[in-house]
Amino acid sequence: MKKFMFVALCLAFPAISIFAQGITTASDYFKTISERYSEIQDYEADVIIKIGKSEMTGRISYKRPEMLRIDFSDPAEQVVLFNGNDLTIYLPGSSAILEQSVSANDAKGANAATAEGLALMRRYYTVAYQSGQSAVPLDEGSDEMVVNFLLQRRSATESFREIKLSVDPSTKLIRRVHATTSQDEEYVFDIFNYKLNSNISDQRFIYDPPSSANNYNNFLLSE
Template identity: 50%
Template structure:
């Protein structure tokens, strides 16, 4: 599913959640180029049947927090603790965003390649160039931090992509993506920090069913609304 900049900026939270819940990993010994390293991430991601993780989110200066759940090949759910009760679900066919503050439900039919799969990561390789941000060696996650990661940066190949660049920090010990930071052409920064992963729990499709709260205002095909 390819989104233009106008739609992304207008509906950023739901779209960013759909695109950037790929909290998976790979740290391949002997990889010498950033592109090969990133391909290893995609290949490793393809081996996961499901996962769950806690994610701290910051959009500009607005903090959020959620639990993200994924099941191969294309199901995703985010249950928010901040803002409380906010929910985003993608069942492989439809994207549902429940926004409790406005008692609104946004829905969108969204078939096609989901960027939270290995196929989606391959699409990022196609539309972005990949390089090491700090070289192949381990560097602190933040300045002065004891947590060491490998950092990649992806630059868009054309102006049609929703993000100017995407940064990924990969933990070389747990082999999981620790942080994703994406910057739009307008300078809005989306940051996702993943922790407390649980892998291959044997989840079923029932986990991704969602009953829309009664009384909520429903807006269909919101990505393409005026």
């Protein structure tokens, strides 16, 4: 009987080894995504942002190391711009320009879909699969397949309690970011139609808002 069990284990061991080689830990998989983004110098993509019941749509432009711009089509003409030093938000509905100086260290990684943002996530959040290593539909009934990750904060000082990332397994690009705050407020970013490494000019990140709008400086620090 013991001889039989030994033979059975010997026969099973190669199969177990082959199976194990096909398993990638969530941390290792997440690292390949970071490596993918480290190859990207710039990109443009369509974005849909949902905050609670509000929804906005626009086109996002990003250039390393930390320039970011979103031109919204809904709300029309709204713009969010970060040029590496200053954050500018134009709100056409209020005819207001919000401006804030932001240090590079504070701003780095603010956009999850960057190498810097992913590095900060690995540092401050634990990474696990939400639904396993295999790709699943992005939404119920969808033909679009993604691998889902669940990131949970290591410290209560982080603004987001948890972050769910949906990644296209063929491109290693982030398709959706679903972030939840401590107050259970939800922010969902759908990013798609990427255009990579098209040598975006720095001029893209210069914005001249309407002179008729009211300026509000240091709005993040105002009461």
